[in-house]
Amino acid sequence: MAEPGNLAWPVLSDELRVPDDVLANAYASINDVERSWIKKNIAQLYALHPPAGTDRASTRTRWNGGFATTSTRLARPWACLVYPEFPKSRSASGCLSKSLAGSGPAGVAAALVPVMTAGITDILTILHPSALRSAHLLTTLELCGLENVYAVTGEAMPKELNALVAREPAGLILDMGGLASHDPLSTEAFHRAMVWRPRLSGRLRIWCAAPDQWDWSTLEWNHPRARIEAWGPCRDAAPDHFLQVDGNWDAFRRLPGALGVDADMLHAPDLSGVWGLPGDGLILTPGQEGCWYWPDLDPSFVCFQNGMALADSR
Incomplete structure (x- = not known):
């Protein structure tokens, strides 16, 4: 530094x-x-x-x-x-x-x-x-x-x-x-x-595949200005004041904003072909709720x- x-x-x-x-x-x-x-x-x-x-x-x-650059x-x-x-x-x-x-x-x-x-x-x-x-x-x-x-x-x-x-x-x-x-x-x-x-983006969408998978409190204080949405079969595990969305996987992955998914979904050899995860933007997994990265910086x-x-x- x-x-x-x-x-x-x-x-x-x-x-x-x-x-x-x-x-x-x-x-x-x-x-x-x-x-x-x-x-x-x-x-x-x-x-x-x-x-x-x-x-x-x-x-x-x-x-x-026949030219030079500096x-x-x-x-x-x-x-x-x-x-x-x-x-x-x-x-x-x-x-x-x-x-x-x-x-x-x-x-x-x-x-x-x-x-x-x-x-x-x-x-x-x-x-x-x-x-x-x-x-x-x-x-x-x-x-x-x-x-x-x-x-x-x-x-x-x-x-x-x-x-x-x-x-x-x-x-x-x-x-x-x-x-x-x-x-x-x-x-x-x-x-x-x-x-x-x-x-x-105004959204942070979290896919809930299992109960007690996500640290909701840490997500909340790290994103005080975001609309945090709980998706997936265990979305009712999210606190009541988070928005629970009754949408399928295809809708989840296509909307704009950062995503939260299980780490197992990242192990597929071709993210776009197998799981359909977007190739740009940020994807978080459990254990990274308090972390961030700007891919475009x-x-x-x-x-x-x-x-x-x-x-x-x-």
Whole structure:
């Protein structure tokens, strides 16, 4: 992981910084099992996104066609994760307005760790103030080692993001949904910034093949914004406040969103031919309820500035 950079924090107003004791109290308020889930997720993400080893490279190549290229690769100077307003409660149907599977604690770690291991030196998080209610989210930031955490209202986010790009324009913004209604990123000031938005879905569908197969509590606190649906022959094993869907396997696998299936279903030699599981998106199995991964987050693309110079070599 890269050493801390020299962007001269705080770029944002120090009045917006979340005090250390708020993060510490959040950490202390959740139990050991929940903390172990967060640590497991982070450990897996480090294995999936090992440190890049170098944060800059330049390669010159002479081609037979009479030209030469110089390719450059440089880690972006900063990254900012923007987190949306936190939901107040889950309805009796298990559905939340503007629900987003993957935008909870596990998904936040899955967005941050690849950035941390890519060599980006300065990383901060901008939370909607309502997100301070989530001890699991704050503990995730604490365990990821995030020291620059700010609470900013949606109306003020454009101003604070402009302060970042004014200091250094080529940063990375991880938008977990916080800019949906206050999106400043189409302005010219952000033309050199990279913006990554995950493919968020309102659904997390779980196939229940046996009783007591899934850790529903861990699924719930990791996906507070999602509509978690229980499908399959043992769907009545899910808590009453989750939506139980009387649908068949074909309907289950074809709808959008992340899936939860038994691990045995992954052992087929051809997922698409035997079980009909989709080839894209994320599939969780029992034992991974507190974990996440973004298949469409490619650190080599989003975390680096890639350039190319063309020249005649004759």
